Amino acid sequence: MTSAELTARRAAARTLAMQGNATARKRAIRSLPLVVASLLTLAGCISVEAPDKPIVIELNINIRQEVIYRLAEDAGNTIEENADIF
Amino acid sequence: MKSVVKGFGMNRKFVRKMALAAAGFALAAGGLAGTAYAQRDPAYEAARASGKVGEKMDGYLGIVGASTPELQRMVNDINIKRRAVYAQKAQTANATLEEYALTAGCIAIARTEPGEKYQAPDGSWKTRTSAPPERDSRCPA
Numbered sequence: 001m002t003s004a005e006l007t008a009r010r011a012a013a014r015t016l017a018m019q020g021n022a023t024a025r026k027r028a029i030r031s032l033p034l035v036v037a038s039l040l041t042l043a044g045c046i047s048v049e050a051p052d053k054p055i056v057i058e059l060n061i062n063i064r065q066e067v068i069y070r071l072a073e074d075a076g077n078t079i080e081e082n083a084d085i086f
Numbered sequence: 087m088k089s090v091v092k093g094f095g096m097n098r099k100f101v102r103k104m105a106l107a108a109a110g111f112a113l114a115a116g117g118l119a120g121t122a123y124a125q126r127d128p129a130y131e132a133a134r135a136s137g138k139v140g141e142k143m144d145g146y147l148g149i150v151g152a153s154t155p156e157l158q159r160m161v162n163d164i165n166i167k168r169r170a171v172y173a174q175k176a177q178t179a180n181a182t183l184e185e186y187a188l189t190a191g192c193i194a195i196a197r198t199e200p201g202e203k204y205q206a207p208d209g210s211w212k213t214r215t216s217a218p219p220e221r222d223s224r225c226p227a
Contacts, residue, residue: 065224071181071189072226078175084124085167
């Protein structure tokens with residue numbers, strides 16, 4: 001004969017926390033690592049943040065200078081070939 | 087020439103070097119004489135020498151002091167011609183018109199003669215001396 005049970009069996013509560021009687025202080029101590037971890041993550045986020053505008057400008061200058069160096073010889077010849085307007 | 091120098095008892099290698107140098111010089115001189123490009127209009131030349139017009143950073147000619155209709159017409163005429171040349175050459179060189187004009191401006195300023203005017207990076211007009219001109223930091227040496 002089987003005994004009729006409505007729900008699955010649960011292990012008996014052994015600690016105060018399991019019984020839902022943990023004090024606020026104990027809860028705070030237990031959650032401390034989580035708080036520290038989240039704070040560290042936040043700190044990491046702030047340090048990563050960097051302004052991207054100056055970087056773009058520098059890149060632009062570099063490209064222009066490269067172009068100018070590439071064109072220099074050709075432009076010099078152009079000036080000689082068109083001496084009447086230079 | 088070779089045999090003549092040899093007669094003086096000079097080193098063979100040196101003789102050959104000299105002959106090559108002479109040949110090179112002759113070729114260069116010939117090349118210069120062969121490419122006789124059109125020269126500046128006397129009015130333009132005078133305006134440059136007197137500092138009425140100067141070379142701008144952007145590759146075009148600018149009026150330095152007071153403008154007259156005659157001066158303005160001359161400068162416009164030259165700048166239109168320059169722009170046409172820049173546009174054509176920039177396309178061939180796969181560059182933009184502005185890039186090519188700026189490069190030409192660098193070189194045109196570098197080639198100004200003492201007494202002529204040019205535009206410094208701060209936008210002001212300077213008189214060229216025997217010292218190198220003040221140019222944009224991006225200009226090639």
